[in-house]
Amino acid sequence: MPDTDLVIQCQQGERQALEALVKRYQKIVFAMLYQLAPDWHDIADLAQEVFIRVYRHISSLRNPKTFRAWLNQITINLFYDELRKRPRKIPTISLDRNMDDDDEQVKEFPDLSQGPDEIVLNQELAAFIRKAMDELPEQFRIVIVLRELQGLSYEEIAESLGCELGTVKSRIARARARLQIMLKNYVDKLPKTENGKVIGNLRSALSI
Amino acid sequence: MKIEQIENLSAYFDGEISKSAEVTRILDSSEDARRALSNFKVIAAFIKQDSEKHLEQIETTINGFWPVLEKEINHQEEKLNELLKASLGELPTDLAEADVWAGLNKRIEEEAVAPQKAKNCSIDVLKLDHKESSNQFVSLRNWESVLKNSFALPNKLKDLDIWESIGSKLNKEFHVEIFSENASAELSDKDKFYLGLSEYFDGEVSAFKAQTINNHLLVCASCRGHYLSMVKLKNVLKFAVQPESIPSQSDFWNDLQTNLFPEEKTTGDFRKVEGL
Numbered sequence: 001m002p003d004t005d006l007v008i009q010c011q012q013g014e015r016q017a018l019e020a021l022v023k024r025y026q027k028i029v030f031a032m033l034y035q036l037a038p039d040w041h042d043i044a045d046l047a048q049e050v051f052i053r054v055y056r057h058i059s060s061l062r063n064p065k066t067f068r069a070w071l072n073q074i075t076i077n078l079f080y081d082e083l084r085k086r087p088r089k090i091p092t093i094s095l096d097r098n099m100d101d102d103d104e105q106v107k108e109f110p111d112l113s114q115g116p117d118e119i120v121l122n123q124e125l126a127a128f129i130r131k132a133m134d135e136l137p138e139q140f141r142i143v144i145v146l147r148e149l150q151g152l153s154y155e156e157i158a159e160s161l162g163c164e165l166g167t168v169k170s171r172i173a174r175a176r177a178r179l180q181i182m183l184k185n186y187v188d189k190l191p192k193t194e195n196g197k198v199i200g201n202l203r204s205a206l207s208i
Numbered sequence: 209m210k211i212e213q214i215e216n217l218s219a220y221f222d223g224e225i226s227k228s229a230e231v232t233r234i235l236d237s238s239e240d241a242r243r244a245l246s247n248f249k250v251i252a253a254f255i256k257q258d259s260e261k262h263l264e265q266i267e268t269t270i271n272g273f274w275p276v277l278e279k280e281i282n283h284q285e286e287k288l289n290e291l292l293k294a295s296l297g298e299l300p301t302d303l304a305e306a307d308v309w310a311g312l313n314k315r316i317e318e319e320a321v322a323p324q325k326a327k328n329c330s331i332d333v334l335k336l337d338h339k340e341s342s343n344q345f346v347s348l349r350n351w352e353s354v355l356k357n358s359f360a361l362p363n364k365l366k367d368l369d370i371w372e373s374i375g376s377k378l379n380k381e382f383h384v385e386i387f388s389e390n391a392s393a394e395l396s397d398k399d400k401f402y403l404g405l406s407e408y409f410d411g412e413v414s415a416f417k418a419q420t421i422n423n424h425l426l427v428c429a430s431c432r433g434h435y436l437s438m439v440k441l442k443n444v445l446k447f448a449v450q451p452e453s454i455p456s457q458s459d460f461w462n463d464l465q466t467n468l469f470p471e472e473k474t475t476g477d478f479r480k481v482e483g484l
């Protein structure tokens with residue numbers, strides 16, 4: 001059954017329709033919350049809150065066709081609400097900073113001449129990316145999540161955020177540019193050891 | 209022949225307009241027009257195929273402005289040679305800044321707007337003006353070998369890859385040009401570039417613009433690099449945010465019912481509630 005029918009039935013009080021909608025979209029909501037805030041551990045609770053808001057306000061949704069964007073909007077607003085509630089961690093190292101001359105940092109890297117280097121490096125990289133995402137201003141982080149991870153079009157993103165298409169375009173481009181600079185700094189400071197192969201692979205995988 | 213007539217012929221050749229009475233009339237009455245049309249074919253073939261093969265035909269075609277071009281190139285060559293000697297064979301940094309391209313392009317444009325001189329040449333090839341269309345940029349790259357092979361440039365100069373420095377200068381304008389259409393004038397060139405490429409990457413540009421950018425990416429390693437890094441960034445993001453830590457959602461609906469309707473028993477078979 002199409003979303004629009006489910007939404008209308010839901011607005012008329014059909015709980016079965018609500019159930020169908022929840023089951024259809026819970027995965028997307030979970031994923032989006034996780035992508036926005038990988039380090040939060042109460043995503044299930046937040047997803048509950050999203051659907052509680054859906055239930056409470058669905059009667060005010062005028063155009064059932066816009067359900068997906070509306071749901072995104074609720075999820076993003078909840079994310080913002082939670083951000084404000086939680087004390088923001090003060091980053092210990094600025095990722096924008098060029099750390100070429102920072103010997104301490106380089107020493108902390110594992111010895112890459114032996115052992116399962118790739119696993120270590122991959123885990124480090126993943127952790128780094130999440131940190132980089134975390135350091136992006138929220139408005140940039142949201143558009144990158146919606147675009148790259150949720151695969152929404154610019155128009156859908158504009159609808160979800162309630163902003164202009166031009167704003168979406170420029171935020172996406174700027175978010176990308178920032179992430180690329182962060183990644184470049186990260187790759188640049190990877191140790192250049194004799195065991196260049198692993199690092200070389202990673203370098204070329206990123207080659208930013 | 210007037211420029212507009214040549215342009216009409218060119219458009220007819222590209223299949224953009226049908227054979228109008230005007231086109232027929234020009235072709236019937238003018239030897240120049242017939243020659244121009246056949247030149248288009250030569251040039252199209254040249255662009256499609258390996259440049260060496262058609263070099264001779266092209267040289268004949270562009271005879272009209274060749275001496276001018278040659279003179280200009282020779283002049284620039286002298287300048288470059290002086291610079292070279294001055295720096296013991298090493299490429300001086302200001303060579304990249306040498307205005308070879310500007311001088312060359314100016315001459316070519318002067319030729320192109322002089323109708324009597326344009327009679328033997330295709331307007332498309334003469335107007336190497338990168339602002340016109342990306343196709344001309346592609347043909348410009350094809351010209352690199354024509355020029356290099358046609359003038360007996362000293363080996364030293366050949367190795368220098370003059371076109372790389374000319375190209376980079378041209379490219380700089382060209383990047384901004386094709387990527388920044390409709391972008392706010394307040395943005396820096398770099399921002400415009402990222403904005404346009406990012407839009408293209410996301411498939412948010414018109415088919416026409418996408419084709420223009422495609423063509424450009426084929427010939428421009430620098431832009432291709434930026435594009436690839438966007439692909440990589442996307443992959444890296446997906447890799448970093450893998451959903452393995454997403455909690456199981458099997459009880460989600462039951463939990464939600466408990467949250468929404470705490471007064472009920474959530475047996476799951478109670479389908480409709482008054483007031484929902």
